[in-house]
Structure formats: structure tokens, C-alpha cells
Amino acid sequence: MTPKNSICLWYDHDAEEAAHFYAGLFPDSQVIAVHHAPGDYPSGKAGDVITVQFTVMGIPCIGLNGGKAFIHNEAFSFQVATDDQAETDRYWDAIVGNGGQESVCGWCKDKWGVSWQISPRVLIDAVANPDRAAAKRAFDAMMNMRKIDIAIIEQALKA
Numbered sequence: 001m002t003p004k005n006s007i008c009l010w011y012d013h014d015a016e017e018a019a020h021f022y023a024g025l026f027p028d029s030q031v032i033a034v035h036h037a038p039g040d041y042p043s044g045k046a047g048d049v050i051t052v053q054f055t056v057m058g059i060p061c062i063g064l065n066g067g068k069a070f071i072h073n074e075a076f077s078f079q080v081a082t083d084d085q086a087e088t089d090r091y092w093d094a095i096v097g098n099g100g101q102e103s104v105c106g107w108c109k110d111k112w113g114v115s116w117q118i119s120p121r122v123l124i125d126a127v128a129n130p131d132r133a134a135a136k137r138a139f140d141a142m143m144n145m146r147k148i149d150i151a152i153i154e155q156a157l158k159a
Helices: 016-023 083-096 122-127 132-142 150-158
Strands: 005-009 028-035 050-055 061-063 077-082 107-109 115-120
Touching: 005 016, 016 028, 016 050, 016 061, 061 150, 077 122, 083 107, 083 115, 083 150, 107 150, 115 122, 122 132, 122 150, 132 150
Parallel strands: 005 061, 077 115
Antiparallel strands: 028 050, 050 061, 107 115
């Protein structure tokens, strides 16, 4: 059954590859269906994969193979809350190591250009800390990072 609301991600031609990558990396993720074009269309031909239904951590998504007309940017990102450094490292390293690229403050892009925020829960809690001086120290520490280092965030909270 098609969900009432889904995120539609535009890909050049490799939505199926992206969906399988996400499904293999994140829990509660799966490829649900692959749909083939019934006829030719501007960026493909009959029989090509046109859409892929999948979930990313329970979020319903549709991958659309629409050609080169649009590209992903940081205006949209998935934010993944991690529980420890090992989980943070696993997701970050998988995304960046599979042709992606690092950015700052826990952001990275996968090889298809989709942006991800790999955000340890300790960081999320730290910047919301009622002790605003501690929150600022954690925030300042984060501003100097690419992948988030939980130990440094914890040290900043205690300083």
C-alpha cells in the first residue's frame, strides 16, 4: 500500500542502487518495490527503472530516476541520531567511503548527492543544555569538526 506521504528523491538514473545502499546500511530500511517505465520518457526508455519505493529508518521514500534536470543540495538532509561513537563512525564511514564526501559539523553527502547529518544524541542534548556556557563550549567544539567526536563534545561539556 502506498503511504499517504513520502519523500521523493530525484536521481539521474541510479535510484535503485541508492535504495539498496540505504536499505543495507540503516536499520528499519528496505526496498519495497521497483517500478519500470511502461513507455519511453524524456530521460529514458520503456523498461528502465523509473521509481523505487523504499524506506530509510522507517521513513517512506520514492527514488525517481528523472535524469540530470535536478540535483540534491543541503536544503534537504536526513538527520540520523546515533547512540555512540561506533554507530556514528559506521554510518559516516559507509556514506563517505562509498563515494561520498565529508562536510562540516557532522554533515556528509553520499555519492548521489543526498545530504546526511550524522548527529550523536550527546551532541543534540549538549547544544540544548540548560547550562548555556556548557552548550556554547560543545557548540564551539562541533564547529571545528567534520565527523562528530563524542569524547571531545563530552570534554567540552565538563570544561
